[in-house]
Amino acid sequence: MFCPVCKSEYVEGVKECHDCRVPLVKELPHPEDQPPVEFEEVISTYNQGDIATIRSLLDNAEIDYFISGEMFNLLGPLIQPARLKVRKDQAERARKLLATLDLTFLGVSTGEDEPPPKQS
Numbered sequence: 394m395f396c397p398v399c400k401s402e403y404v405e406g407v408k409e410c411h412d413c414r415v416p417l418v419k420e421l422p423h424p425e426d427q428p429p430v431e432f433e434e435v436i437s438t439y440n441q442g443d444i445a446t447i448r449s450l451l452d453n454a455e456i457d458y459f460i461s462g463e464m465f466n467l468l469g470p471l472i473q474p475a476r477l478k479v480r481k482d483q484a485e486r487a488r489k490l491l492a493t494l495d496l497t498f499l500g501v502s503t504g505e506d507e508p509p510p511k512q513s
């Protein structure tokens with residue numbers, strides 16, 4: 394038996410931690426039993442170039458994220474947008490980082506951000 398607060402181990406039969414006055418539990422929760430981390434969608438984009446940029450940016454900032462709908466690499470043209478999901482507690486930071494980029498996000502593309510033709 395363990396106290397969930399101070400993690401003291403007690404012999405079988407003890408029902409309450411002497412120090413913390415809380416009911417004992419059979420096993421201490423394992424770290425992997427923690428509730429799943431929540432992710433929220435930050436942006437979605439049809440632009441594969443954006444994804445690469447976003448990845449390197451978030452990797453550098455050590456932000457936890459994943460991108461859903463990334464199967465487009467196998468399917469050819471995007472059928473549905475790739476959605477960037479960032480851990481909830483880091484979403485705000487990710488948004489600020491992404492705001493510094495010139496990306497063609499879904500819905501905010503102006504159509505005027507084509508790079509100038511290359512000079513040879």
Ligand SMILES: [Zn+2]
Nearest residue numbers: 396399410413
């Ligand atoms: Zn205790």
